[in-house]
Amino acid sequence: MAVADRGGNRVYVLDTQKRQLEKELSVSSPRDVLWSRGNALMILSEEGKLYLWTEGEPSLLLEGLKDAWALSESIQGLIVWDVAGNVLWNGVEYPPVAGMATMMCLAAPGSVGGENPQAVFRAYVGEPAHSLFPRGRSFVSAVWMGRKMEGTIVPRASGEDRGVLLLGGAGRAEETKDLPVAVLQDGAMLLSALRQACKDTGTLPSCLVVDAAIPFSPEDLERLFSMALNNGIRVYALATQIPSAPLARLVRMTGGRVMPTERLDALPFAPKASWEIRVPLPVDALPSGYPSEAMLSIYVDAGSLTLRDWIPYWPVGFDMGAQPLAP
Known part of the structure; x- marks a missing residue:
């Protein structure tokens, strides 16, 4: 999470899971902040300057955005709105080649x-x-x-959009109706549990919905991220608790989102x-x-x-x- 302090010329990056301050950034009159799909923090200032931060100090991307007011995101990329809502700037974030x-x-x-x-x-x-x-x-x-x-x-x-739900416990498996379910005690069980859940079709799903309560090691998340990227799979996080920062970043970079709901009958299905x-x-x-x-x-x-x-x-x-x- 990021919070802009316009009067204090600061942007605070918070770890919501640990409930502590992760980074304090110095930016003149920050007006709005937005996390991009590429795991970069976009910062818009009162002076019409757009900054990008991933580590170290924020770097200036654009300036001269007259009367720029707010940041938002679409499928096409980043959108900067002016104060009247009549003008917008649209940009696409390109990761390293x-x-x-x-x-x-x-x-x-x-x-x-x-x-x-x-x-x-x-x-x-x-x-x-x-x-x-x-x-x-x-x-x-x-x-x-x-x-x-x-x-x-x-x-x-x-083909038919399919999803698999990865739960951290078996207690709610009966609520998933016809959705294939894999129960994981930890992230090390990912591949074997997914293989079992997909045994009827023999193919990987179009999306994975991951219970945020499942403990994942950095190696587990790296394995999940690689599998998702290589197979065009979107990963969603079911927010049974606050997702860890690495899991939240993985979700956004695979085209998914954090789902602040426990309604298992309303899970998303994205075409593969x-x-x-x-x-x-x-x-x-x-x-x-x-x-x-x-x-x-x-x-x-x-x-x-x-x-x-x-x-x-x-x-x-x-x-x-x-x-x-x-x-």
């Missing part, structure tokens, strides 16, 4: 045979890269068996966004059984956003009379 590149995960490899064989993949793009993915055309390039190829990427229709990537394959190249020789690298150029991933790939249904080609 190096971190964004790894937010695509290839899954469900397949192939199309015939005269023009193709490799087919499903691609999941995690937040915040997903919200920045353009609606216009994107370009795909691939490298496989020493060959360079150009492919295509198109949005894929989402995915794309289909197709890459033409040479008919005269067959990899050996070694994953290193069969590695397929895919790069997606989406304007200001670049994504990449690698996956071992052995085509199915090709003419096996072709001779293996050394990479």
Whole structure:
């Protein structure tokens, strides 16, 4: 939590779980504050200056925002309103390029045979890269068996939205109706409990609703965060108690939110966004059984956003009379 003290020229960052002051920032006449999805604190001052803080001292992002009054957030990004509500400034927060590149995960490899064989993949793009993915055309390039190829990427229709509730105790499991439930004593049980909850479908859910009472270690949260980003899963926190700061940040960075309600029949279901990537394959190249020789690298150029991933790939249904080609 952050609180602006306009008269005292201070912004206080509070740890709501420990109920103590975490950081005191010096900012001239702060008017409004807002936590972004990228876990940065945005600070708007009386002078029309916009600051960003993650650590150390706040850095100046913009100035000259005349009569700027309040901050808010939309799916598109940050919004700054003027005092009359007639003018607004809209901005998009871009995380570091190096971190964004790894937010695509290839899954469900397949192939199309015939005269023009193709490799087919499903691609999941995690937040915040997903919200920045353009609606216009994107370009795909691939490298496989020493060959360079150009492919295509198109949005894929989402299947039925599904969620899984992760509870810290079994006492309320009967209230969840048809929602799959996994009961965790601690975060170390995450993967095994989730596997059990999804055994009927065999696929990961579109969203996870995590009981804030579950004790997570930093390693547990890192594992959950990685799984969510790599599979396009939104994580929500069920506020049975005040969520820890790391869990609250994880929730926002995966596109979810903290739910200040205990009504389990009103849980959100977010569509699991995915794309289909197709890459033409040479008919005269067959990899050996070694994953290193069969590695397929895919790069997606989406304007200001670049994504990449690698996956071992052995085509199915090709003419096996072709001779293996050394990479």
